[in-house]
Amino acid sequence: MGVKKILLACSSGMSTSLLVTKMQQYVKSIGDEAEIWAVGQDQAKAEMAKADVVLIGPQMSFLKSELQKEADKYDVKVDVIDMVAYGMADGKKVYEQALRLMGENQ
Amino acid sequence: MSQSMFDKLSHVLVPIAGKLNNNRYLQVLRDAFMLAFPFTIFGSIAVVIMNLPFLDKVMSEGAIKALQAALGVAPQATMNIMTLFVVFGIGYYLSRSYEVESIFGGAIALVSFLMVTPFSTSVEGKGIVENVLALDRLGAKGMFLGMIVAFLSAEIYRFIVQKNFTIKMPAGVPPAVAKSFSALIPAVSTLTVFLAINIIVTQVFHTNLHDAIYKLVQTPLVGLGSGIIATLIAIFCIQILWFFGLHGQIIVNSVMDPIWNTLALENLNAYTKTGHVPHVITKQFIDTYTVGMGGTGMTLAVVFAILFFMKSKQMRQVPKLAIGPGIFNVNEPVIFGLPIVMNPLILFPWIIAPMVVTLVTYLAMSSGLVPPPTGVTVPWTVPIFINGILATNSLAGGLLQLVNFAIVLIIWFPFLKFIDRMNVRKEQEAEETPQSQSA
Secondary structure (H helix, E strand, O other): OOOEEEEEEEOOOOHHHHHHHHHHHHHHHOOOOEEEEEEEHHHHHHHHHHOOEEEEOHHHHHHHHHHHHHHHHHOOEEEEOOHHHHHOOOHHHHHHHHHHHHHHHO | OOHHHHHHHHHHHHHHHHHHHHOHHHHHHHHHHHHHHHHHHHHHHHHHHHOOOOHHHHOOHHHHHHHHHHHOHHHHHOHHHHHHHHHHHHHHHHHHHOOOOHHHHHHHHHHHHHHOOOOEEEEOOOEEEEOOOOHHHHOHHHHHHHHHHHHHHHHHHHHHHHOOOOOOOOOOOOHHHHHHHHOHHHHHHHHHHHHHHHHHHHHHOOOOHHHHHHHHHHHHHHHHHOOHHHHHHHHHHHHHHHHOOOOHHHHHHHHHHHHHHHHHHHHHHHHHHHOOOOOOOOHHHHHHHHHOOOOOOOOHHHHHHHHHHOOOHHHHHHHHHHHHHHHOOOOHHHHHHOOOOOOOOOHHHHHHHHHHHHHHHHHHHHOOOOOOOOOOOOOOOOOOOHHHHHHHOOHHHHHHHHHHHHHHHHHHHHHHHHHHHHHHHHHHHHHHHHHHHHO
């Protein structure tokens, strides 16, 4: 599958950017390769064409159906990040969540 | 409240939040205000420099006057004509959301707004001066008219474009030329509507739309938004939404921002002229005194309480992650990590503390103890104390935040302690169990 591309989105891309660092650390530690980046909700639609999977912060859960509609065009899955994993900035858990979603895609 | 009741409420709130957030007009309004943001920051920096509190001690009066004359154009060209950015932004983003040529949508909105703006103003002692635009009509005073005209004009424009009443150029004509021709009929029709409206208002009613909308719409709405009751209701809604894990500000602010921003502009206009401000509650009041203390719910105090007074391992995980972002008012680690979301033990302090602090701040400012925010834009990520000083241009503004910090701490403390004790007991039990097995 090559480099996995994971897009994170929240209100302004600030709190998800915390998670990006944690996820990248985890990805490196297990020797995987992934491109992970965070954006605000207004850019999410424009950026999702470049992504394999889109994860949104739990505080934006109401965006899921709207974003999924757009993501269907690119055959990309959108999901809400698990609340506890988000709060604890648990890079491992969120990365695994992303992998699971991508697995469903193949 | 039981967990199932929370779930039920959440099922009601999530779709409402989604509808509000995804509403086309509110989304456009939010983006349009963001267009003005970099410019208002630029203007704000100039205002802060011009009004540094120690300036009169290090500079002569003449030098201060020269400095103010030199920098004065910065807020004039940015914040004082903010309505122009908002009008253009609404026209642009609304057209874009309908996928019609957006740059023309923005320009048509701007011209439509100017079409209903008087090109004359009355100056004391000189009567009516022709061929000028009054600056205040392009700023705070014209804000609501600007929003109304921009939305209407963009709707008319896109309607005509989508109905295909446009001139089509043959292939081979350069795209820029073809685009300006295809915008011709929609532009002419839209502007005709606003010209006609302006003729009726000025000739039949002998007034202008600016004064009419200002009196009939803006003054009552802004008056409502500047009251403490409306503000407390807004804060309550924000806290409740976050309790259900939804971004409260995105939803509530999209309704309140036009009002709070207008109040802030009025404050700034008065401040640069007289040094005094008319309103206590403004955009900066909300940003600095409800968000600017560690994020929504003023959670920096909560993080400190845990760091210094709580013992359970589970709780002590929170400050490790939360303190860095918390200083810059990002607090998702507290909200989802403590967690605050759907945690009935925390519902009470989560909602009461911000309301008490808002009330205390309001009373401190309306009584004259602490000066209200001047209206300069301070980004919401500026840390506590510094943002308080910048927003009010006084040390008292920062000190008030420290008092508020203590209030939040006191309200939260018994609840945190209760949760902490439960956690400690659980952790001890978990430690004892394997030991007894090995023995």
